Amino acid sequence: xxxxxxxxxxxxxxxxxxxxxxxxxxxxxxxxxxxxxxxxxxxxxxxxxxxxxxxxxxxxxxxxxxxxxxxxxxxxxxxxxxxxxxxxxxxxxxxxxxxxxxxxxxxxxxxxxxxxxxxxxxxxxxxxxxxxxxxxxxxxxxxxxxxxxxxxxxxxxxxxxxxxxxxxxxxxxxxxxxxxxxxxxxxxxxxxxxxxxxxxxxxxxxxxxxxxxxxxxxxxxxxxxxxxxxxxxxxxxxxxxxxxxxxxxxxxxxxxxxxxxxxxxxxxxxxxxxxxxxxxxxxxxxxxxxxxxxxxxxxxxxxxxxxxxxxxxxxxxxxxxxxxxxxxxxxxxxxxxxxxxxxxxxxxxxxxxxxxxxxxxxxxxxxxxxxxxxxxxxxxxxxxxxxxxxxxxxxxxxxxxxxxxxxxxxxxxxxxxxxxxxxxxxxxxxxxxxxxxxxxxxxxxxxxxxxxxxxxxxxxxxxxxxxxxxxxxxxxxxxxxxxxxxxxxxxxxxxxxxxxxxxxxxxxxxxxxxxxxxxxxxxxxxxxxxxxxxxxxxxxxxxxxxxxxxxxxxxxxxxxxxxxxxxxxxxxxxxxxxxxxxxxxxxxxxxxxxxxxxxxxxxxxxxxxxxxxxxxxxxxxx
Amino acid sequence: xxxxxxxxxxxxxxxxxxxxxxxxxxxxxxxxxxxxxxxxxxxxxxxxxxxxxxxxxxxxxxxxxxxxxxxxxxxxxxxxxxxxxxxxxxxxxxxxxxxxxxxxxxxxxxxxxxxxxxx
Numbered sequence: 001x002x003x004x005x006x007x008x009x010x011x012x013x014x015x016x017x018x019x020x021x022x023x024x025x026x027x028x029x030x031x032x033x034x035x036x037x038x039x040x041x042x043x044x045x046x047x048x049x050x051x052x053x054x055x056x057x058x059x060x061x062x063x064x065x066x067x068x069x070x071x072x073x074x075x076x077x078x079x080x081x082x083x084x085x086x087x088x089x090x091x092x093x094x095x096x097x098x099x100x101x102x103x104x105x106x107x108x109x110x111x112x113x114x115x116x117x118x119x120x121x122x123x124x125x126x127x128x129x130x131x132x133x134x135x136x137x138x139x140x141x142x143x144x145x146x147x148x149x150x151x152x153x154x155x156x157x158x159x160x161x162x163x164x165x166x167x168x169x170x171x172x173x174x175x176x177x178x179x180x181x182x183x184x185x186x187x188x189x190x191x192x193x194x195x196x197x198x199x200x201x202x203x204x205x206x207x208x209x210x211x212x213x214x215x216x217x218x219x220x221x222x223x224x225x226x227x228x229x230x231x232x233x234x235x236x237x238x239x240x241x242x243x244x245x246x247x248x249x250x251x252x253x254x255x256x257x258x259x260x261x262x263x264x265x266x267x268x269x270x271x272x273x274x275x276x277x278x279x280x281x282x283x284x285x286x287x288x289x290x291x292x293x294x295x296x297x298x299x300x301x302x303x304x305x306x307x308x309x310x311x312x313x314x315x316x317x318x319x320x321x322x323x324x325x326x327x328x329x330x331x332x333x334x335x336x337x338x339x340x341x342x343x344x345x346x347x348x349x350x351x352x353x354x355x356x357x358x359x360x361x362x363x364x365x366x367x368x369x370x371x372x373x374x375x376x377x378x379x380x381x382x383x384x385x386x387x388x389x390x391x392x393x394x395x396x397x398x399x400x401x402x403x404x405x406x407x408x409x410x411x412x413x414x415x416x417x418x419x420x421x422x423x424x425x426x427x428x429x430x431x432x433x434x435x436x437x438x439x440x441x442x443x444x445x446x447x448x449x450x451x452x453x454x455x456x457x458x459x460x461x462x463x464x465x466x467x468x469x470x471x472x473x474x475x476x477x478x479x480x481x482x483x484x485x486x487x488x489x490x491x492x493x494x495x496x497x498x499x500x501x502x503x504x505x506x507x508x509x510x511x512x513x514x515x516x517x518x519x520x521x522x523x524x525x526x527x528x529x530x531x532x533x534x535x536x537x538x539x540x541x542x543x544x545x546x547x548x549x550x551x552x553x554x555x556x557x558x559x560x561x562x563x564x565x566x567x568x569x570x571x572x573x574x575x576x577x578x579x580x581x582x583x584x585x586x587x588x589x590x591x592x593x594x595x596x597x598x599x600x601x602x603x604x605x606x607x608x609x610x611x612x613x614x615x616x617x618x619x620x621x622x
Numbered sequence: 623x624x625x626x627x628x629x630x631x632x633x634x635x636x637x638x639x640x641x642x643x644x645x646x647x648x649x650x651x652x653x654x655x656x657x658x659x660x661x662x663x664x665x666x667x668x669x670x671x672x673x674x675x676x677x678x679x680x681x682x683x684x685x686x687x688x689x690x691x692x693x694x695x696x697x698x699x700x701x702x703x704x705x706x707x708x709x710x711x712x713x714x715x716x717x718x719x720x721x722x723x724x725x726x727x728x729x730x731x732x733x734x735x736x737x738x739x740x741x
Contacts, residue, residue, distance in 0.1 A: 375706040376706075378725045382724035386642060386644075393648065453681040
């Protein structure tokens with residue numbers, strides 16, 4: 001029900017009693033009028049009676065005066081008779097007026113007048129004249145006539161009075177009846193009206209009540225829905241494993257979920273209104289710039305949101321956790337910023353796991369290489385051993401000389417491989433200047449067997465020198481991984497093309513990326529079955545492997561990490577179409593500004609890993 | 623004493639193969655050689671080979687597969703598997719009569735070969 005409808009109902013409901021009141025007032029007014037009329041009539045009647053009584057008295061006066069004069073013959077006694085004349089006429093006229101509308105009474109009055117006039121003319125005046133002339137007036141005829149006339153007049157007047165009295169009674173009776181009728185009518189109509197009004201009002205009230213109930217129910221429902229929704233959001237917040245923190249415009253904490261309490265070691269109640277930095281003392285990971293505070297984000301328009309940053313959180317209990325932090329501005333519909341919401345994700349365990357997996361990947365790589373190395377060393381040594389035996393048991397100096405020469409060659413081969421192996425596992429913590437081509441050659445030395453076994457030709461298109469600054473051990477890991485993949489993917493009889501190119505700055509290359517920086521681009525191309533587009537995206541993710549259980553799946557992910565650490569890029573393009581099947585992996589290594597600390601072959605190795613006793617070296621972040 | 627037993631040597635390593643052949647010939651065997659499984663099997667079928675000295679790691683078919691095929695065709699010819707790898711799976715070593723690693727030395731090889739002929 002809207003406001004207009006409500007107004008109408010109220011109006012209707014109020015109007016009825018007003019109407020009733022008006023009606024009652026009307027009835028009362030009418031009754032008053034009635035009463036007024038009745039009173040007027042009665043007054044008139046009373047006046048008539050009075051007038052008639054007066055006339056009667058005057059007539060009596062006249063008569064008495066006449067009689068007295070008749071008896072005494074003294075003119076003084078005639079005075080009332082004379083005096084009565086005018087008043088009589090006046091009163092009769094007055095009465096005539098007063099009797100207006102009463103035909104009967106008027107007739108009687110007229111009759112009276114006639115009689116009186118006749119009396120005056122035929123009785124009174126003659127009598128006076130007779131008395132005045134000294135005659136004897138005891139004439140019974142005159143007296144009889146006088147009496148008859150007088151009686152007549154009395155009778156007429158009396159009947160007028162009576163009529164008036166009757167009228168009076170009638171008028172009163174009528175008024176009383178009207179009054180009664182009105183009262184009854186009023187009571188009746190009040191009752192009926194009240195009933196009607198009651199019913200009507202009840203129905204109206206009912207309508208209003210219904211509408212009110214409906215509105216109330218609707219409001220309740222909305223309130224419940226809002227509450228439920230709020231509860232749901234609250235439950236979500238509470239259930240989240242990640243810490244959610246909302247800060248107001250001043251960078252102080254406005255809300256924290258239980259995960260945030262757990263992460264920071266603070267209770268929400270204590271943390272309210274505290275500056276974010278106090279509750280979550282976050283520092284950057286080694287070497288990186290200090291992270292921006294929520295206030296920085298809010299104040300500087302440049303930050304619309306914080307992208308995932310990896311930071312170190314110091315807890316009150318002394319623990320240090322690795323967290324990823326991301327955040328966004330809280331904005332109202334109008335676009336004004338009301339705060340900032342931050343999500344903190346504890347990655348400590350994840351990082352540890354990743355580090356362990358990286359170590360095991362190294363182990364696996366080392367294991368795989370160990371097998372190859374064993375092979376590469378055992379073969380020449382076996383020949384050397386056989387040749388020594390031949391020399392021992394032989395007798396030709398010439399032959400022996402040949403054997404010795406051959407043995408030396410084989411030994412050199414073994415030494416070369418062994419040295420290369422040592423160089424590979426010597427870790428350096430600082431970047432050195434290295435020739436990418438040399439590095440690839442040394443990797444190929446160990447992988448050549450794989451290519452031969454798979455009957456895959458290797459096409460080397462090297463440019464040398466191709467100097468970059470980097471970490472040789474790790475780069476070897478990358479290229480071993482990529483070349484091994486190429487060797488595995490290439491069908492027998494096909495060719496794997498390995499090329500290095502020095503890139504001047506701002507050149508666009510077909511490796512799929514625009515290299516605006518100068519550096520070295522290495523491309524490894526095979527003619528294998530290719531990688532489906534759907535899988536390409538996942539290739540560089542950890543644990544993803546197309547080799548089933550044979551691969552740990554870490555290779556490409558680790559390689560990517562290493563390349564990124566060198567501020568380079570790695571990407572893969574592949575086609576499964578039969579016309580140009582194959583995969584090309586491009587690795588770009590820029591000429592970076594690492595300060596070269598040591599050359600490759602100088603100094604004692606910090607860590608040596610032998611095939612039989614494979615130990616993990618100290619971890620360094622890949 | 624080994625009479626002129628015909629021994630088939632298969633190895634993709636050229637230098638190693640030649641040296642081994644020399645060694646065996648000096649020890650009194652007749653030797654024919656092959657560089658891979660296909661030519662090795664061909665020789666195995668065509669020639670009256672009395673023993674096989676077989677390298678494990680080779681392009682195409684590896685030693686285990688070659689040995690299995692040899693077994694299927696002439697099960698009574700003894701096979702000695704040579705490997706530069708230290709551990710080979712049992713399904714491979716089961717097929718052959720003797721399995722040894724390279725680098726044990728010439729006397730060891732000659733000894734084991736002799737034992738194949740029952741000496």
